[in-house]
Amino acid sequence: MSEYSLEMAQVRKRADGQWILEDASLQVRKGEIHGLLGDGGAGKTMLMQILAGLCRPDGCVTAKRNGQITSPGSGAWRKGIGWIPADRGLVDGYTGYENFLLGGRMDKTLRQRAAELQRRYGLMDVPLDVPAGRMSAYERMQVTLLKCLVWQCDVLLLDDVWRMMTCQQKEAFSALLQTLAREGKTILISGGEPRDMMAWTDRCTVLRDGKTVKTVSTALTDAASLEELMTGTDEAWTPDKLEIAPGSVVLEVRDLRVPGPDGRKPLINGVSFEVRAGEIVCLTGNDGGGQEICAEALMGLRPLARGRIRLGGKIITRASTRDRMRSGISYMPAEENGLLPDAPLSDSLVLHRYWDLAMQDSGVIRKRAVRSYAADLMEDYEIPGDSDSPARFLPRQDRLRALAARAVERERELLIAVRPTEGADRQTAWEIHQDILGLRESRKAVLVITRDVEEVKALADRIFVMNGGEIVAELDPALTTEEEIGLLMTTGLRQEKYGRMTEEDE
Amino acid sequence: MKRKKGALPIAWTAAVLLGLAAGVAVLFLTHAGQAAEGLGQLLGYAVSSVGRLGAALRFAAVLMLLGLGCYVSASAGGTALGVPGQFIAGAAAALLGAALNQWGLCLLLGAAAGCAWGMLPRLFRGHAAGAAVLLDWAAYFTADALLAGLPFQPGDKAARLAAVHPGAMPPALGGSFVNAAVPVALACAAAVWFLIRSTTLGYEIRACALNRQAAWNAGVRVNQRETLAAGLCGGLAGLAGGLFFLLDASTYALSGALPSVAFYAVPSALLGMAHPLAAVGSALVVAWLRSGQTALNKLIGQQDARLVAGAALYLGALALLAWRGMRRGK
Structure with a gap:
């Protein structure tokens, strides 16, 4: 039995006349929290969408799911994968419960299972009877996560969910992900800052210009090194702000x-x-x-x-x-x-x-x-x-x-x-x-x-x-x-x- | 990455040739013995006499206007769903106005009615598509009821109109085979081209289709511009309806004419939706094949002749649509 839940090597993808991914490779272990880090335009979201089976790569040397060679995007690939995008993961006019039914099947025990999961993971505040359009972005993301848990997904792909979270929400959410990982869920999370990745993840793969630069264990590195891997330079990119007295x-x-x-x-x-x-x-x-x-x-x-x-x-x-x-x-x-x-x-x-x-x-x-x-x-x-x-x-x-x-x-x-x-x-x-x-x-x-x-x-x-x-x-x-x-x-x-x-x- | 400027004319020509090849293939498959003669008639009938050429051009003028209407609608991001209703509304208004005995006024009335019919669905906001389809039927039945009392009735065709209100019929130019309808349609094509491609109004209309939110953020009155484009599309369709029935309609019972026009207008509009010049070229090609099809009717029967023309027109149009879809997806 393979130690990896998801494996992809040399993924290539072209869109709008440009190579979004040229040589991206990734191995995600079972039960780990794995970060996918990169600057804007590095190709993180595209790679996540390919991993979620939402779009097919133009080329890929290896694609394995639980150690088995599987066609990316096929039913076998998608089975057990939960996709949690930053937003647009839910239908606005449907309540949280109604959104659970999308992509799943009608189940009388749905509410009961959702309530159990809410109690277990401390998500009691998540409003499941409210239309998704009236929820905040953070609540929508929580509902999408709960949906994946209700449908017993063993791999959770979280795309750029950080940007809608405040520091306090990040802390609470990090604790929840640690709990899920301890229970055996495989978690891949993209976006964010190097220091977030240091705090949240076990290992981290860095992408730059559509290519995988390196996969590192976060216990053996620091945020500055991750930053350097992301940008390919040690420049700080701090804006120069002069002291100016405001006028009229x-x-x-x-x-x-x-x-x-x-x-x-x-x-x-x-x-x-x-x-x-x-x-x-x-x-x-x-x-x-x-x-x-x-x-x-x-x-x-x-x-x-x-x-x-x-x-x-x-x-x-x-x-x-x-x-x-x-x-x-x-x-x-x-x-x-x-x-x-x-x-x-x-x-x-x-x-x-x-x-x-x-x-x-x-x-x-x-x-x-x-x-x-x-x-x-x-x-x-x-x-x-x-x-x-x-x-x-x-x-x-x-x-x-x-x-x-x-x-x-x-x-x-x-x-x-x-x-x-x-x-x-x-x-x-x-x-x-x-x-x-x-x-x-x-x-x-x-x-x-x-x-x-x-x-x-x-x-x-x-x-x-x-x-x-x-x-x-x-x-x-x-x-x-x-x-x-x-x-x-x-x-x-x-x-x-x-x-x-x-x-x-x- | 830069788009090649000559790509559309090449793709349009390729689509037309592909359509023709498909039509010829169908002809050979269904009537191998008469294929050579059939092909000659299909391609040569329209230019075999001045009268036939004139008739093909008159029909092309109608198709041009319909294609231009669809082009304007597509430029604003619309679907041209209500064009049949606008066509009928324009026809009815033009025929009712025949009593004025002024063909220009009749056409203006047709354009105004089509324009109003095009703008009406916009009142229903979120339900504009459904309203457009309902208004098609409303136009259809209202027009039949209104035209029942006219002095020129089915059976006597244009000759009767010429006898009752001769001034209502667009005249031939200087006694030639070219009818006034042709310059009217060409002038509309030039006007539409200029309006959409060169004016600030056209820029605003196109911006609404390209990114409605970005246009709104730039201060473009998006709803107003979309309604205006719908009205323009309706006006052109109404003008086409007026021309069609004032020229040489086979019957004033609109219910009979609509399916016949739609059979040719749909591929013409699809082929011409990308550019005003494409609308003109498509209308000429479709009218030319329609003329050839009337000759084929006698040779291989009406059903098979329609099959040959349909294969040529619809496959060509679909090929162009597929090309545009692939280009957008790249």
Whole structure:
């Protein structure tokens, strides 16, 4: 009997004209917690999807399941494998119990077994009678895990689940995984930071540019070595942040309220803050905290029930999105919501200024000007390729660079950036952070919406934590730990200081 | 990775040739003895006389407009589901307007009715697809009921319309075989091409299809643009309906005409959905084969002739669709 539950050697996979995996190999022992570590774009999620049987590799020298040669993606391969993605693992309209039935069979003892497992693993708080769409990202992930346990999966593949967890949740979840591993479950977990991997896993395989670099025992290495294996360099990639005294108020938001669908509970309520020139304010929170809705409201994409928005002294509460852009707001949406994947990259690069007189004349697009602008932007921000190529053919890191380039190049009065470095590797994240810090040095105001606590700590001059659509804390990054931010994000406990500020305002 | 610019014309030509080869293969398999003569008629009938060429071009004009409608709809990410209803609505409006005795006005009425019919399903938001299918049937029965009282009725064909309202029929240009319908369709193709590929409005419509959320984030009024595209598609389909019935419809009972038009319009639209020029080329090819098929009817029977034309048209269209799917998946 083989000691390995999953084995794959020299896996290759191509998508959108690029090699996502070129030579990835992995051996996962039975009953171990194995980490799959790599920078953004290293190929972790693709390898996990192949291991889960969700997509087939273009080439693979060896594929063994419990020591038996098995075709990847076949029924024999998938048997006993539980797939737990970061999100989108559940059908939104189904309750937790109804989601259990997907991919399984009708079973009268389902509720009973689920209840037993909830008691056994301390998951009593997981809401199984609520539609998945109303659960937080962490709860959704817990429900997906519980589903795999109900269906007695012996291998659990957790893809990038870290990014939706706070420090406290990470600790609790780590303990649960240790318990499952002791009971004989094989666990493969991808993403995260080297120090998380050190704390959570027994062994760790490092991927870089679609190739396996090394598999190491975490007891015999340290986080710095793992970091070096990931990036191939010992560079720290720490952004250079200068001391700058904030100037006058650029963005003033007062008592913002966005109504919920069908008159239900408001999506955000009573949100007030300011962003000054030469200042980076981070708005952070868990999924569903309301920080991204707030960004959309600031851009005029959401109707307001109440509140006032002032940009540089001018009230823009009722202005259209385009007028806000004309007034000096630059918007950088998250990567999946910012580009036109099947259109030439030049079309994506002018998406936030095609109406500009430099790009059109009486409603007719100036194609030559668009091409020239796109080519210049790509050259300035070192985005390789051709502006006529579809955006989806670009590597993700270059897509992120393109989004950042589009947002920062005109140095407007205010930049609103949503998850600007999600999925970025160390170098790209550093470059984007440098661009944002460059705006700060040019005395521009920046509002960053992110759930990455490390990014918050690296960039912010002030931090606002949101939970349940309300600001629950205003924090000074110099006086705050990541653990404190995580606690405020998940519990929604209103920080005393912020509570007083709200009362005074009222 | 860069896409080759000439890929679409090459793929379109290959799809048309593949379709023709399939049609010829079916002809040889079913009627080996008459295959050579049949092939000659299939390919040569449309150009065997000026009158036949003119008839093929008139039919091509109708198909061009339908293909352009589907192109506009696809550009905005739509499915062109309600096109039959828009075609019928446009036809009914044009025929009802025949009393005005102005063919241009009749066509405008047809386009307006098609446009309205195209926008109607958007009122049902999440149920637009279902509403479009229901509106197809609503158009079909409403039009039959409305047209029952007209002075020109089934059996007398266009001749009767020419006698009652001669000004309602698009004229031949300068006494030639080219009917006014052809320049109307070509002008529409040029306008659609310019609108979708070169204007800010077309850019917004395409952005809605390429990434609805990204377009919304850029301040594009997504719902409004999608409704506008649906209206444009409907307008073109309505114009096609008006042209078809004002030109040389075999009957004014719409129920009889629709399946016949759809048989040719579906592959024409599929072949032409990728580009306005492809819509024009596809319409010409389909109309040319349809003309040949009428000659084949006499030689090998109507059923077998339809089989040959169907194999040529549908296999070609499916080949192009498959190519586009593979290209997107790469």
